[in-house]
Amino acid sequence: MPGAVLLGRIARTAAPFVLMAVAWQIASLFFPPYLFPSLVAVFWRCLEILTHWSQLVDVLATVSRILAGLAGAFVIGAAMALAMARSKAVDGFLSPILTFFQGIPALSWVVFAIIWFHGIEFRIFFIMVLTTLPAFTFQVLGALRAMPKDLVEMVMSFRPSRAKIFRVMVLPSILPEILTAWKVNLGNASRVVVVAELVGATGGVGYQLLQQQQIFDMAGALAWTLQLVFFVLIVQYVLTLIETVAFRYRAVSERSL
Numbered sequence: 001m002p003g004a005v006l007l008g009r010i011a012r013t014a015a016p017f018v019l020m021a022v023a024w025q026i027a028s029l030f031f032p033p034y035l036f037p038s039l040v041a042v043f044w045r046c047l048e049i050l051t052h053w054s055q056l057v058d059v060l061a062t063v064s065r066i067l068a069g070l071a072g073a074f075v076i077g078a079a080m081a082l083a084m085a086r087s088k089a090v091d092g093f094l095s096p097i098l099t100f101f102q103g104i105p106a107l108s109w110v111v112f113a114i115i116w117f118h119g120i121e122f123r124i125f126f127i128m129v130l131t132t133l134p135a136f137t138f139q140v141l142g143a144l145r146a147m148p149k150d151l152v153e154m155v156m157s158f159r160p161s162r163a164k165i166f167r168v169m170v171l172p173s174i175l176p177e178i179l180t181a182w183k184v185n186l187g188n189a190s191r192v193v194v195v196a197e198l199v200g201a202t203g204g205v206g207y208q209l210l211q212q213q214q215i216f217d218m219a220g221a222l223a224w225t226l227q228l229v230f231f232v233l234i235v236q237y238v239l240t241l242i243e244t245v246a247f248r249y250r251a252v253s254e255r256s257l
Contacts, residue, residue, distance in 0.1 A: 069128020
């Protein structure tokens with residue numbers, strides 16, 4: 001019975017993608033390849049990218065830029081959130097700035113970075129940090145403020161060290177929000193990095209997409225896009241595994257009820 005339930009879930013999840021693939025393949029029979037290429041052609045282009053180092057290096061460059069930008073934004077955002085949670089003055093100063101930054105389009109940050117900075121890698125890092133920083137900061141801040149006051153008072157009554165406070169109380173309370181923030185910002189970062197590479201890079205997935213656009217190679221454009229999709233899905237899966245392991249006690253408590 002559990003096997004049948006699992007197969008049913010897999011079928012429901014896969015059904016929309018199967019329908020999309022069938023619709024695309026049918027369209028490829030009636031339209032030229034530069035509009036709707038065959039999925040077989042797209043598959044072989046994906047395989048070519050993954051098996052040729054000269055092309056795979058562009059995928060790895062984009063992946064490293066995404067991870068570096070997210071890591072930088074998370075570290076800075078967590079530090080800012082902690083300062084804002086501890087001081088109303090800091091919160092009152094930083095909140096309007098972060099809210100203002102949220103309204104600035106990613107393309108504007110790309111233009112600013114090109115004008116301000118010379119190095120390509122620092123430009124992209126700057127863009128990635130500035131576009132994801134507000135979300136990280138506000139989500140960590142919300143998690144810190146959502147900690148139950150009764151729990152805080154109870155833990156503080158034992159006079160624990162700062163390291164123990166963080167390990168026993170703070171980290172378990174904010175970790176769900178941190179993982180959610182990473183999942184949300186991961187998708188945003190994958191879109192922003194493509195824009196940054198389209199305009200100001202000489203390598204990466206965004207740069208390769210620009211090359212495919214110039215020669216009207218739709219199969220290549222889809223293949224390069226799918227590299228980012230695969231990366232996002234893999235990282236999302238890893239984050240889900242971390243969440244499952246970190247909060248396995250929840251499943252135990254639910255079974256006991």
